[in-house]
Amino acid sequence: MERALVLETVRVTEQAALAASRLVGKGDKIAVDRAGTEAMREVLNELDIDGTIVIGEGEMDEAPMLYIGEKVGKGGKNAYPVDIAVDPVEGTTVTSRGLPNGVAVIAISEKGGLVHAPDIYMDKLVVPPPAVGRVNIDWPIEANLKALATSLNRDVEDLLIVVLDRERHQDLIRGIRNAGARVKLIGDGDVIAGLAAAVRGSGVHALMGSGGAPEGVVTAAAMKCLGGEIQGRFLPADDAQRERLKQMGVTEGKVYRTEDLAPGENIVFSATGITDGDLLDGVRFFGEGARTHSIVMGYSSRIVRFIDSVHLLRKGARVTVRI
Ligand SMILES: O=P(O)(O)OC[C@H]1O[C@](O)(COP(=O)(O)O)[C@@H](O)[C@@H]1O
Ligand SMILES: [Mn+2]
Ligand SMILES: [Mn+2]
Incomplete structure (x- = not known):
């Protein structure tokens, strides 16, 4: 197929x-x-x-x-x-x-090869192939940046991290900067930003922050093909979204990895x-x-x-x- x-x-x-x-x-x-x-x-x-x-x-x-x-x-x-x-x-x-x-x-x-995700937010961490299995969305920002830098054989100061330019990312942006890495703020488009992070030579090294959950599933499909990784957590904003998650069989609080979001073989x-x-x-x-x-x-x-x-x-x- x-x-x-x-x-x-x-x-x-x-x-x-x-x-x-x-x-x-x-x-x-x-x-x-x-x-x-x-x-x-x-x-x-x-x-x-x-x-x-x-x-x-x-x-x-x-x-x-x-x-x-x-x-x-x-x-x-x-x-x-x-x-x-x-x-x-x-x-x-x-x-x-x-x-x-x-x-x-x-x-x-x-x-059945792609998770059915409702249109809510998802917290995301997308990293390139060398960093797969070496980062964790639950770790503090500095720990992930250190692990990412080591896996890419460079210093934290060399990293450029893509973040959607949103009010809700103030703390995240400050955290990345305080850890010594650089931030690339984008107006829109975390799918292509995640892809760029997984491709060598694009000049960006990871995507961090929340964006659309549907975009998270699409990114997971791309990560399977590119060998990079996405880790994501669904972020329901209210009870209606929580209910929708339940209906769709999605677990709140769970960290979904590439394989969970896009389990397909083809x-x-x-x-x-x-x-x-x-x-x-x-x-x-x-x-x-x-x-x-x-x-x-x-x-x-x-x-x-x-x-x-x-x-x-x-x-x-x-x-x-x-x-
Ligand atoms: O603009 P928000 O509400 O922060 O949502 C972020 C999401 O919207 C986008 O920036 C743009 O998505 P659409 O253009 O498809 O609406 C996505 O890349 C991102 O995941
Ligand atoms: Mn979109
Ligand atoms: Mn769209």
């Missing part, structure tokens, strides 16, 4: 990114999200899958499309039964403002840049068409591909492809 779907899956995020990128910097985050979601759904429905959205744009009664529980794909007896986590535009606000790190993202697994992950970012270039238009930049990975096939695509969008387009 995985092999068959890898190159099909990149089309899904490419088309979502192309659609959303038309609205970059126009100041309308709802329009950005709608464009990405419609395009993603259209391509998903062309695939030979019998898919169920397990992480999506929201609950059935609040999201018109790609809601949790929605069926997608061509279906039929030859279709692969799969669970799907989507975030058609991860970073709607940054995208609508023309700022970095807007991406379209998807993870697909065999049935996982395909794809992300395409909408705006330029730490890991991916954004969509570039050139009149006759557009160019997209994606990362596409398969867990059991053990392949990480960076795909640079030229889309000839204008009818009869004839372009000289430039490297």
Whole structure:
């Protein structure tokens, strides 16, 4: 299933990114999200899958499309039964403002391969492969930074830690700075920040702090493929969210690790840049068409591909492809 779907899956995020990128910097985050979601759904429905959205744009009664529980794909007896986590535009606000790190993202697994997470917050720690098993979200910040520095063979002062720029992270930011490490504050987009942390040469070494729980599951799918690690704890804000967690079989207080969040044996992950970012270039238009930049990975096939695509969008387009 995985092999068959890898190159099909990149089309899904490419088309979502192309659609959303038309609205970059126009100041309308709802329009950005709608464009990405419609395009993603259209391509998903062309695939030979019998898919169920397990992480999506929201609950059935609040999201018109790609809601949790929605069926997608061509279906039929030859279709692969799969669970799907989507975030058609991860970073709607940054995208609508023309700022970095807007991406379209998807993870697909065999049935039951991705945790069904409600749309609440999750406290997260994402680290690269050398630090797997050497950090713990329950330890004090300095202890994790020391362990991370040692595993990366550098000093704590050399580390750059990505944190979402939010009021709720004041203490965390102070703690990282006091320990001697440096902080990179981002406006949005902790999925791509987590991916960048797990990739060598991106210049960032970990992601810390709370963000969306759905994004945590998507990140876990990527960590399986990249060999990095996410540790996360669901953070219900009230009794209604606590109830929702229970319904979904999620344990409050428990630390969920990569394997808990994405237990699948067959996982395909794809992300395409909408705006330029730490890991991916954004969509570039050139009149006759557009160019997209994606990362596409398969867990059991053990392949990480960076795909640079030229889309000839204008009818009869004839372009000289430039490297
Ligand atoms: O903005 P909040 O409420 O702090 O939530 C953080 C979450 O929102 C994002 O910044 C953006 O997500 P969307 O653009 O998909 O809404 C995520 O990367 C992050 O996990
Ligand atoms: Mn998101
Ligand atoms: Mn989104």
